[in-house]
Amino acid sequence: xxxxxxxxxxxxxxxxxxxxxxxxxxxxxxxxxxxxxxxxxxxxxxxxxxxxxxxxxxxxxxxxxxxxxxxxxxxxxxxxxxxxxxxxxxxxxxxxxxxxxxxxxxxxxxxxxxxxxxxxxxxxxxxxxxxxxxxxxxxxxxxxxxxxxxxxxxxxxxxxxxxxxxxxxxxxxxxxxxxxxxxxxxxxxxxxxxxxxxxxxxxxxxxxxxxxxxxxxxxxxxxxxxxxxxxxxxxxxxxxxxxxxxxxxxxxxxxxxxx
Amino acid sequence: xxxxxxxxxxxxxxxxxxxxxxxxxxxxxxxxxxxxxxxxxxxxxxxxxxxxxxxxxxxxxxxxxxxxxxxxxxxxxxxxxxxxxxxxxxxxxxxxxxxxxxxxxxxxxxxxxxxxxxxxxxxxxxxxxxxxxxxxxxxxxxxxxxxxxxxxxxxxxxxxxxxxxxxxxxxxxxxxxxxxxxxxxxxxxxxxxxxxxxxxxxxxxxxxxxxxxxxxxxxxxxxxxxxxxxxxxxxxxxxxxxxxxxxxxxxxxxxxxxxxxxxxxxxxxxxxxxxxxxxxxxxxxxxxxxxxxxxxxxxxxxxxxxxxxxxxxxxxxxxxxxxxxxxxxxxxxxxxxxxxxxxxx
Numbered sequence: 278x279x280x281x282x283x284x285x286x287x288x289x290x291x292x293x294x295x296x297x298x299x300x301x302x303x304x305x306x307x308x309x310x311x312x313x314x315x316x317x318x319x320x321x322x323x324x325x326x327x328x329x330x331x332x333x334x335x336x337x338x339x340x341x342x343x344x345x346x347x348x349x350x351x352x353x354x355x356x357x358x359x360x361x362x363x364x365x366x367x368x369x370x371x372x373x374x375x376x377x378x379x380x381x382x383x384x385x386x387x388x389x390x391x392x393x394x395x396x397x398x399x400x401x402x403x404x405x406x407x408x409x410x411x412x413x414x415x416x417x418x419x420x421x422x423x424x425x426x427x428x429x430x431x432x433x434x435x436x437x438x439x440x441x442x443x444x445x446x447x448x449x450x451x452x453x454x455x456x457x458x459x460x461x462x463x464x465x466x467x468x469x470x471x472x473x474x475x476x477x478x479x480x481x482x483x484x485x486x487x488x489x490x491x492x493x494x495x496x497x498x499x500x501x502x503x504x505x506x507x508x509x510x511x512x513x514x515x516x517x518x519x520x521x522x523x524x525x526x527x528x529x530x531x532x533x534x535x536x
Numbered sequence: 537x538x539x540x541x542x543x544x545x546x547x548x549x550x551x552x553x554x555x556x557x558x559x560x561x562x563x564x565x566x567x568x569x570x571x572x573x574x575x576x577x578x579x580x581x582x583x584x585x586x587x588x589x590x591x592x593x594x595x596x597x598x599x600x601x602x603x604x605x606x607x608x609x610x611x612x613x614x615x616x617x618x619x620x621x622x623x624x625x626x627x628x629x630x631x632x633x634x635x636x637x638x639x640x641x642x643x644x645x646x647x648x649x650x651x652x653x654x655x656x657x658x659x660x661x662x663x664x665x666x667x668x669x670x671x672x673x674x675x676x677x678x679x680x681x682x683x684x685x686x687x688x689x690x691x692x693x694x695x696x697x698x699x700x701x702x703x704x705x706x707x708x709x710x711x712x713x714x715x716x717x718x719x720x721x722x723x724x725x726x727x728x729x730x731x732x733x734x735x736x737x738x739x740x741x742x743x744x745x746x747x748x749x750x751x752x753x754x755x756x757x758x759x760x761x762x763x764x765x766x767x768x769x770x771x772x773x774x775x776x777x778x779x780x781x782x783x784x785x786x787x788x789x790x791x792x793x794x795x796x797x798x799x800x801x802x803x804x805x806x807x808x809x810x811x812x813x814x815x816x817x818x819x820x821x822x823x824x825x826x827x828x829x830x831x832x833x834x835x836x837x838x839x840x841x842x843x844x845x846x847x848x849x850x851x852x853x854x855x856x857x858x859x860x861x862x863x864x865x866x867x868x869x870x871x872x873x874x875x876x877x878x879x880x881x
Contacts, residue, residue: 323803326552329655330560331611333552484610495610513548520541 280373305512308505321502323489325510332489336510339471339488342404343514346470349412358421359451363433372424388479395480404482411470416498417462424458425451443472457528464526471514543758550754551644553782554747561789568796569647569659569706572605575639586634588625591710591720592644593632600627603650605641605658616652617643644707647796664705668727668828669712671697672820674719687716691826701815707797725817725831729795734832734839739792741843745850746785753778756858760865766872769867777857 312318325332360366361373379387391410395401400409428451436450452459477491482493489511496504519526575586594601601619608616620642626633634642641658643650650656673695691698702714718724725808757774760767800809821829 320803323805326555327559327562327804328566329563330556333556333559338558345729485613492611497611513545513552517541517545517548521538521545 288368303507305505309502309509312502318502321500321506324503325506332507332510335487335489335492338404339490340514342407342469342488343470345408346411347463347467349408350414350417350466351459353412353457354417354421354462354472355452357418358423358425359447361418361422362425362428370459376415376418380419383410384475388475392479401480402482402486404486407470407473407476410476411466412472414466414469416469417466420462421455421458422454428454457525458524460522461528464522467518468515471511539761543754543761544802546754547751547754549654550750550778550782557786557789561792563655565792565794565796566648566655566799566804568650568654569708570605570650570656570658571645571661571708571711572641572658573644574632574641575716579692587628587741588632588642589644589710589714590627591714592642593627594650597721602632603643603652605643605656608655612653615656617650617652617656619652645710645714647706647708648799649801651801659705659706661708661711662706664703664707666700666702667707669699669701669703670725670727670730670817670820671699671716671718672723672725672811672816673697674721690828691824693820693824696820696824698824698828700828707795709797726795726797727828729797730817731784731832731835732793732795732796734836736792737839738842738846739788741846742788742850743792745847745854746781746788747877749850749854750778750781750785752854752858753781756861766869767865769868770861773861 308320309321310317312320327503361369361376391400395409398409400406432450432454433446436446441449471486472490474491477487481487484492487495489507493504493507493511496507498504555665573586573588573592588602592602594603600622602622602625603617604620605615606618608614624635626635634640643656646656668690675695686702688700689697690700701712701716703715703726707856708721709724712724712726713720713722726749753774757771757778760770760774764771794804798810798813800806821832824830
């Protein structure tokens with residue numbers, strides 16, 4: 278009896294917590310349809326999706342920037358992760374240690390040095406100023422190193438005995454068994470790039486250059502319904518990634534088992 | 537689940553691409569052209585106050601509004617409409633007197649109704665060709681005096697007049713009212729612009745057909761995805777057709793040029809507005825026998841017929857392509873079955 282009561286209380290608490298989590302998304306979906314002076318209306322969605330091309334052009338531009346970042350980061354992470362996981366070279370452990378330190382450093386700490394480097398490279402104020410530093414974010418390398426470490430050396434030796442070369446082993450054995458980690462790195466780098474706020478403000482010239490994550494804050498504060506409609510637009514790519522790759526994402530995060 | 541999610545999001549992203557093309561063109565069409573008076577900054581208040589036409593004022597339930605152009609920022613960049621503070625001007629019997637002495641770009645005429653925040657384009661009117669205008673004076677107006685030498689009265693039916701005039705371009709109702717000395721209560725439609733609107737109807741129907749066919753194609757492809765290896769060729773074909781349709785849609789959309797004077801204030805899809813405007817024009821033209829009126833009616837029926845034809849042709853084409861694909865898929869499947877059978881034998 279006491280157990281049943283406890284179970285009920287837990288259910289109620291979980292239910293209310295669940296509602297608390299869902300309410301913001303529900304507000305985003307429904308808020309765009311309600312206008313303070315007109316009641317139910319599609320006007321906010323019309324304004325964002327059809328009234329002007331500004332929102333959608335900025336959306337596609339931001340998506341393009343993110344895809345460059347994802348492609349670059351996955352490439353760099355895979356290559357460096359494989360090196361850390363499967364090769365021995367002098368200073369490997371100390372380099373990995375520094376990589377982990379870099380990973381835990383707050384963004385604000387590295388922002389000024391990055392700014393100076395970008396200035397020296399003469400790419401400040403351009404999209405490349407967002408793409409270039411994000412390609413070398415250490416989290417991807419760390420994730421891929423951990424992922425490749427779980428690929429057994431025996432498997433690689435067998436492939437080598439069967440006549441596989443370096444590329445054959447890498448693309449034919451290592452990459453297919455590490456798909457989860459790869460997808461996880463890709464998704465995390467995409468989300469990181471899609472949600473970036475500080476870097477565009479620091480590295481770009483002004484509103485005209487900002488990606489949608491920053492420009493969203495410039496939608497007039499009095500126009501709630503338009504803000505909600507914009508939020509829906511911003512929500513779409515992460516929603517797609519999660520709905521398509523949810524299984525790989527979970528698999529990628531749980532890559533402790535040896536393959 | 538994966539297949540469903542990719543198909544659902546393909547549709548979503550395709551819709552976003554369609555919206556991008558549409559929004560770019562809607563913005564182009566909905567941007568009002570305005571004629572402005574650029575007041576100079578005066579060192580002393582009252583020194584050479586500027587006089588603006590009464591047409592510069594917009595009247596509604598909340599009173600008079602005078603608008604000016606300002607440079608916007610953020611999402612509202614470009615030339616934007618802003619309401620002038622009522623302390624900066626006085627409304628006289630025949631003009632609006634600017635008393636601020638601060639200078640500014642006051643909007644005299646606009647090609648369509650404007651509200652604060654709207655994006656506008658500054659233009660300088662130029663003399664156009666001879667055009668026919670439909671004037672609907674307020675009920676009770678017996679005679680309309682036209683003290684303009686270029687104006688010719690073609691037909692009159694009570695308070696409704698059909699006139700011919702070499703007006704200025706781009707057409708702005710307020711500017712025309714000032715030219716022929718009519719009050720703000722009267723409505724003037726440029727028949728050339730109404731004709732242009734009707735002539736765009738077939739293009740609009742092409743856009744509709746292309747969009748509808750793309751959605752049907754998406755639905756058909758979703759069905760084909762139940763067996764992707766067997767329907768690989770058809771799916772690739774559908775992708776090709778989809779891209780071709782999108783290319784066609786982009787091209788056709790860029791060709792649409794709806795006259796600004798006949799577009800609604802806020803939403804280009806406001807069908808009630810179009811209904812009211814065209815019912816008003818139609819009623820005014822009813823019973824008129826002059827060539828311009830008859831010609832406009834003919835253009836309307838021709839455009840409607842052409843638009844209907846385009847929709848019909850689009851449906852027939854769509855059905856034909858899908859049936860042909862279906863037959864092709866059947867043949868392909870029979871061929872594959874025969875090949876498998878001969879291999880097993």
